[in-house]
Amino acid sequence: MTSHGITTRRLEAFSDAVLAVAITLMVLRIGTPTPAPGESMGHAFVNVTLPAIIYFLITFAVIVIFWTHHHDIFRQLPEMTPARAFIFNMGFLAVVCLLPFGLEFFTSDTRSYVTVAVYAGLMALASLMLGLLSREVTGTLPASVALSVIVFLLAIPFAGLLGGWCLLIWWIDEPIKRILRRRGVAV
Numbered sequence: 001m002t003s004h005g006i007t008t009r010r011l012e013a014f015s016d017a018v019l020a021v022a023i024t025l026m027v028l029r030i031g032t033p034t035p036a037p038g039e040s041m042g043h044a045f046v047n048v049t050l051p052a053i054i055y056f057l058i059t060f061a062v063i064v065i066f067w068t069h070h071h072d073i074f075r076q077l078p079e080m081t082p083a084r085a086f087i088f089n090m091g092f093l094a095v096v097c098l099l100p101f102g103l104e105f106f107t108s109d110t111r112s113y114v115t116v117a118v119y120a121g122l123m124a125l126a127s128l129m130l131g132l133l134s135r136e137v138t139g140t141l142p143a144s145v146a147l148s149v150i151v152f153l154l155a156i157p158f159a160g161l162l163g164g165w166c167l168l169i170w171w172i173d174e175p176i177k178r179i180l181r182r183r184g185v186a187v
Helices: 008-028 041-074 083-109 113-138 143-154 156-182
Strands: 003-007 080-082
Touching: 003 156, 008 041, 008 080, 008 083, 041 083, 041 113, 041 156, 080 083, 083 113, 113 143, 113 156, 143 156
Parallel strands: none
Antiparallel strands: 003 080
């Protein structure tokens, strides 16, 4: 593997900063409740702000999972980052940078198949890019990547029925992986 000329420590620090900024941008997009005429502040909070906070927390948890996997991958890199690993890492970070947009777009209409498809698609793409980075570093594409991509995309057909709660489908990913690991499947 040819080196990109950047140390792995420096690239990991940059990656951590990008993830932190993406999370910060997402939380800054949560506005204070603005009641409509005749609506109480409490009603505006429960109907608009509270769901935005819940969607942010779900997204935050997913990004934390991405970050821990990213950290595990970087522990396996040599001191100088190989060029292809650098490229896959930048692809992953580019998608992460789009997550604040995806979350805001999704919260604009949580029952829209389009908004859910864009947001779930970004999450699936981030997972795929992280998987490709892992493959570049370890030599194998983890089976868990395909499972994660499928689980992220599963939210789309449930958007009309469940609205924003379709994101809760994402939480089946880790329990399925644990079950598969117990049965000896490498994920």
